Amino acid sequence: MTAEETVRRYGSMVYRIALSQTKNKEDAEDVFQEAFLSLIRSNPSLESEEHRKAWLIRVTLNCCKKHFRFMKVTVPLTEDIPCEFTPEEEDVYGAVLSLPQKYKTVIHLFYYEDLPVKEIGEILDIKESAVKTRLFRARQMLQPKLREMFEQDE
Amino acid sequence: MNRMNKYRSAMDKVEPPKELTEKTIRLMEQAQGKQAARRRGFQPVYGFAAAAACFFVLLAVPALLNNGSGHIFITKLEAGTHISSVELTDGFLLFEEPSGVFVSPGVHVGKRGVKEEWEIARYEEYIGRVVSLPYRPDGFSLKEESATVYLDEDGKVVRDHYQARYRDSDDGELTVSITSGVLPEGSDYDIPDNSSIRGEPLYAGYDPADGRYHVQYMREGIGYLLEARGISQEEFIMIVWHFFE
Numbered sequence: 001m002t003a004e005e006t007v008r009r010y011g012s013m014v015y016r017i018a019l020s021q022t023k024n025k026e027d028a029e030d031v032f033q034e035a036f037l038s039l040i041r042s043n044p045s046l047e048s049e050e051h052r053k054a055w056l057i058r059v060t061l062n063c064c065k066k067h068f069r070f071m072k073v074t075v076p077l078t079e080d081i082p083c084e085f086t087p088e089e090e091d092v093y094g095a096v097l098s099l100p101q102k103y104k105t106v107i108h109l110f111y112y113e114d115l116p117v118k119e120i121g122e123i124l125d126i127k128e129s130a131v132k133t134r135l136f137r138a139r140q141m142l143q144p145k146l147r148e149m150f151e152q153d154e
Numbered sequence: 155m156n157r158m159n160k161y162r163s164a165m166d167k168v169e170p171p172k173e174l175t176e177k178t179i180r181l182m183e184q185a186q187g188k189q190a191a192r193r194r195g196f197q198p199v200y201g202f203a204a205a206a207a208c209f210f211v212l213l214a215v216p217a218l219l220n221n222g223s224g225h226i227f228i229t230k231l232e233a234g235t236h237i238s239s240v241e242l243t244d245g246f247l248l249f250e251e252p253s254g255v256f257v258s259p260g261v262h263v264g265k266r267g268v269k270e271e272w273e274i275a276r277y278e279e280y281i282g283r284v285v286s287l288p289y290r291p292d293g294f295s296l297k298e299e300s301a302t303v304y305l306d307e308d309g310k311v312v313r314d315h316y317q318a319r320y321r322d323s324d325d326g327e328l329t330v331s332i333t334s335g336v337l338p339e340g341s342d343y344d345i346p347d348n349s350s351i352r353g354e355p356l357y358a359g360y361d362p363a364d365g366r367y368h369v370q371y372m373r374e375g376i377g378y379l380l381e382a383r384g385i386s387q388e389e390f391i392m393i394v395w396h397f398f399e
Contacts, residue, residue, distance in 0.1 A: 011178075
């Protein structure tokens with residue numbers, strides 16, 4: 001797969017993960033570039049497209065972690081939403097992004113990337129049971145926030 | 155949770171900016187071009203040496219990779235270049251070529267007072283860790299080692315510096331420098347960390363001008379600088395990785 005094909009195919013996925021982690025357009029753009037350039041620099045031997053996707057997700061998350069470690073930037077929530085959301089979408093997006101890092105990561109991979117728990121565990125290098133626990137706790141954290149938001153609308 | 159559909163529909167609207175996509179593709183193609191140029195620059199005259207090196211790598215790398223704490227490398231190092239990134243079981247290293255002029259202060263503030271040479275065991279007790287390398291390449295042995303401290307009028311340590319030099323019978327050289335509170339002398343002071351091992355940030359670099367690999371980092375209030383010449387990148391990574399144990 002050429003560089004162009006790779007970016008066209010996985011660009012949205014990488015950017016969405018980066019944005020959900022960094023909550024900031026500029027930082028997400030830095031992570032986006034870094035993740036794809038890592039693919040060229042590392043030139044990993046990837047057996048299939050699933051492996052390539054998993055590798056990119058892992059590297060993107062690593063780049064985000066690195067970014068946090070070095071920048072230590074606190075970004076206000078949804079300050080920098082790069083597109084038009086409905087009020088409901090904005091509420092849910094904000095609620096997910098307000099979760100602690102490890103919880104919003106599993107929420108994004110499970111609910112958005114549709115990855116099975118086992119695969120999420122492999123990508124994050126944690127046990128399946130840990131993924132399930134994080135999903136459970138993330139849902140617990142989200143429920144009151146979302147309920148409150150939707151009740152307000154009603 | 156049906157409301158998560160709203161997260162999905164929100165995320166569906168998020169797309170990377172076109173300029174970013176185009177720029178990234180361009181940068182990737184440039185990086186690929188550089189790699190290809192490096193490969194083309196490979197001279198046939200080195201064929202025998204390369205074949206011998208490959209043979210050695212085939213024999214030696216599995217042993218290296220399985221040394222000590224099991225598999226260390228997740229991704230392979232990029233063949234034919236020292237400027238590369240590699241994922242490890244518990245971190246990643248991004249070797250960068252130094253660009254620009256870095257500032258090495260040379261003399262630390264506070265390096266005044268009475269100078270004392272300490273026994274290594276005393277110094278290890280002072281900083282709370284063993285300073286010898288848990289892993290070193292075959293043929294390397296300790297040639298010089300010193301622990302110097304500077305004491306103020308009350309006999310309190312105001313600065314310390316440990317240095318060890320390991321050499322092999324050829325031109326391989328490995329230096330470990332440790333100082334409490336700041337990065338040791340010789341570190342590049344104005345560059346951000348670019349890598350991580352076991353959750354600790356560090357800077358990894360390779361200077362083609364003198365063939366030097368180095369990493370520098372602060373961990374638990376102690377500054378470290380590990381430098382090596384005349385060894386392979388794999389060996390250097392093994393040294394660093396084990397030093398983090």
